[in-house]
Amino acid sequence: MSQKIRVVIAKPGLDGHDRGAKVIARALRDAGMEVIYTGLRQTPDQIVGAALQEDADVIGLSILSGAHMHICPRVMELLKEKGLTDVLVVIGGIIPDVDIPKLQEIGIRGIFLPGSPMQQIIDFINANVRPRAQAI
């Protein structure tokens, strides 16, 4: 029996453009993952809290507003504080090239820009998620 990969999809910040978050949430669910969508306007604390409570293997952040360089470091710090360092964190949204290495440096492993195929995101999660979720 393989256990389902548990994914928290979150929209931090003040932005309400949730098309991408919802489409990817549905695609991951259709790909067999357990998806928890937090809804809009979540603070980093709320997102990490949700990941802890839901025993998430993956956090997917959707940020289009340009606030990623403030929000992502805070999420990563809080994950470290809570000991959730093996949670795979991926981000989708409008991310300027210059920020990509900075995000990778703080431990965001998957960065997906507009136009990324859903299958690519699904494959990335399957290949990079912590082992415990894959098969027990």
Next chain:
Amino acid sequence: MDAPPQKPAAERPGPFTTISGRPINRLYTREDIAALEYGRDLADPGTFPYTRGIHPTGYRGRLWTMRQFAGFGTPEETNARYKTLLKAGGTGLSVAFDLPTLMGRDPDHELSLGEVGKCGVSVVSLADMERLFDGIGLSGITTSMTINSPAPMIFAMYLAVAEKQGASWKTLSGTIQNDILKEFIAQKEYIFPPRQSMRLITDIFAFCAKEVPKWNTISVSGYHIREAGSTSVQELAFTLRDGFEYVQYGIDAGLDVDAFAPQISYFFNSHSDFFEEIAKFRAARRLYAEVMREKFKAKNERSWKLRFHTQTAGVSLTAQQPYNNVVRTALQALAAVLGGTQSLHTNSLDEALALPTAEAATLALRTQQIIAHESGVTNVVDPLGGSYFVEKLTLDMEQEARTYFDIIDRMGGMVEAIEQGFPQKEIAEASYRFQQSVEKREKIIVGVNDFVQEDEEPIPILYIDDSTANRQLARLDDLRKTRDNDKARRALDALRDTARGTGNTMYPLMDCVRAYATVGEMCDALREVWGEYEEVPLI
């Protein structure tokens, strides 16, 4: 009808559908539009039901307003961009506010972290509005402001700047978006619950009918509905049905329909499917005129005429091979012009990556100027009128929109439909269907799922650093030290009192603004009285 059977074998595999998934026949003939009656359904431009346009002279009389949406960073930076756009031949201003302003939060609120000045200009108090329009006479321009939940506060600031410039409110012309229904449906920049939000809107209708008669009090917007993933027909239907909801609420608030309906304007998306978009604009005019006259019994011709702004589809822009976006935008802009838009924003090539650079924004404006002055399409009104295909599409979309109107009417209205999540679910379904068709490569997006190019050179983009946030935070601090805080507090108390009662909120808001109360303080005062809306997240 005896048309010979079509031979699919002679065609490419297809499917031959629009971007909204509508099947398209190989050929349209007079049979397809046999039911159409010229005088009743089309009529000459400037004549009810205005399918062919609201002006008899089309663009021969006056070109559309080239209105480029812009705003970023501090008010001073945006002020400089406006002066550049006006100098380059732009004919109207359009203000983009940052997310804290749009959500009624001051820069020092927890959720404003990283958002100040990023997606638009940061406007905290009247002092910022004064900086934004410094050296720009408000009586000589038209200004569109994309602001919804805090529309009354921002509009009050604009009026206060006009006061200080000595410009009479009676001469001011422009638009506030002020369309909360589409926020609940699509863009999600709501603050207060639906019914209180509707009250703010009818307060503005009543205030403007008396005090600022030339102002467009609302821009009922399909743009965001489409960007959220709706089909073309859903955009048409939900937008017009939103408009009818505002009209009904205005009538229910005791206003005469002809006293406020002429100041209602619309805002549509122009997406990539060329003919479907043109048909959408034409169907919108016909539907609106008929419903305004027949259902709402409007008698003033101006209440029947659907006037609209158009923006090309941001969602169609790709981060890959960004120069392709210039071509996409040009085609979308041409569809808007052939559909008879009154004003137009063309997106910049770099907007899938960041806010536009000045160069990219200028190229986007030039795209409109080339359509206006080189293509020749402005010589004639409604050049596609009578096309079998376009007229058939127009008819079909009109009927499909009416089907949606019936469903929403049966739910009790748009507010009720939103409360039940109906338009939200319809849009989520459509956007997922579209994404799947892209994944399966039934729909090709050049540079994304075909004709892909590896190792692209990055293009220059506008990067907004944290200096704006720091500057706006310092200014907020300073404002709270230097203004007459008693005066601000008294004005905010008066606003709360009015919110608890039934008076028009615009009058106490003017006093709050004149006392330099911040957007966050004014919205908080109303949050205290009315509470905040929270949606049930659906996927």
